[in-house]
Amino acid sequence: MNLLLAAVLGIIFGLGAAGAVLVLRPARPRAAAALASVTDHTPVTGAAGDERVEDHRWPPPRMRTDLAAIGLPPALFRQRLVRTVIAAVAVPLIGAGLLAAVGMGGVLVPAAGLSAFAGLIAYQLTCAHLRAAANDARDEYRRGLATYLGLAAMRLSSGAGIESALRKAAAAGHGPVFAAIRAALDRAAILGQSPWDALADLGERVGVAAFEQLGATAGLAGESGARIGTSLADRARALRLARLAELETKANIATERMSLPVVALATSFLLLIGYPAITSVLTGL
The missing domain is CATH 1.20.81 (Receptor-associated Protein)
Structure with a gap:
């Protein structure tokens, strides 16, 4: 059983490492593709054109606009995203491997589910951080x-x-x-x-x-x-004027958010003070 578990973990780690190498390996740009990226008016055909089509499949246009706003190339963002997701996926698997090595079996399936969940959360957080940074840049x-x-x-x-x-x-x-x-x-x-x-x-x-x-x-x-x-x-x-109106709106929103903890604190203080009196009335003491 331990040998089978070690083989499964080895295959998972090997596939993950191979995929990381293939994704993170920088591609050498073609001259035609580089020229087309400068002009954006020159049609590119052949292998270089295929590379440009492949390069435009992901990220989607909305995400590419966010990347352009913060000045981050899509290839570099893909590398960072892959590194983050791989790290999030690998941590539960490494923990399961260590637990299996000390004799605690039956953790591979929960670790696999936790790895998938961690990878999804890492992807969502990375994209949310990109959107927030792009809004600030705009x-x-x-x-x-x-x-x-x-x-x-x-x-x-x-x-x-x-x-x-x-x-x-x-x-x-x-x-x-x-x-x-x-x-x-x-x-x-x-x-x-x-x-x-x-x-x-x-x-x-x-x-x-x-x-x-x-x-x-x-x-x-x-x-x-x-x-x-x-x-x-x-x-x-x-x-x-639009900028001043936006700043005023943000300040009002921040003020409203700050008022909620104050109201909660005041309510808690009143309950703390009034609790002995309410208890005395209810118990008749």
């Missing part, structure tokens, strides 16, 4: 966009050209948001794309609708620097 994108639009409007009001104002405003800031804006503008210059379209593509990629609305607003303003400057200033003001 808040930073919206705040950074308001600052960026204010700087661009100031440049336009001083007489600078549209593209020059956009580039100088992007160069004036620091952090991942301004770095993403600079990368979008550089990519637009390489592909001959409008900067507004590039910013709209950035918003679509990271899931921030304010960038996409910016492209439509600037398109309606026309090519006049003064009108675009006014439009950008109004847009920046609207984003700041």
Whole structure:
């Protein structure tokens, strides 16, 4: 029985190690796939195209948007997710193996069920952490966009050209948001794309609708620097007001959450004080 249990555990560990090696082994990118990832307009066929199709199967689009918001490549996220799930699955199996080694049999089936449950929980927690981090990153994108639009409007009001104002405003800031804006503008210059379209593509990629609305607003303003400057200033003001309203809502929610423990504590204190009197009335003492 011990020999059979050891063989089963060995097979499980061997399959898990082989799967981990196959999943975590970095793939060498093809030149065509790398070029297509830069342009996103070049159709890729053949083996490189198959790799791109395979690469887009998982994570799903929603999760890819979250990954783009935090600047994490999907391949790296897959590696982290696989490591986390494998670690969660392996711990109960290792514990069952140790218990079986000291003579405690009958633990393999419960350990297998616990391993499956632990793997599912690890997967869900990792995805939930990704969603929370992406939401925080989108808040930073919206705040950074308001600052960026204010700087661009100031440049336009001083007489600078549209593209020059956009580039100088992007160069004036620091952090991942301004770095993403600079990368979008550089990519637009390489592909001959409008900067507004590039910013709209950035918003679509990271899931921030304010960038996409910016492209439509600037398109309606026309090519006049003064009108675009006014439009950008109004847009920046609207984003700041929306940000303040969101912060006020979060503060109110936090205040309501803090009031619940206070109410519970006050109720417990009143019950503690009134319990002797209620007991005396009920018992007639």
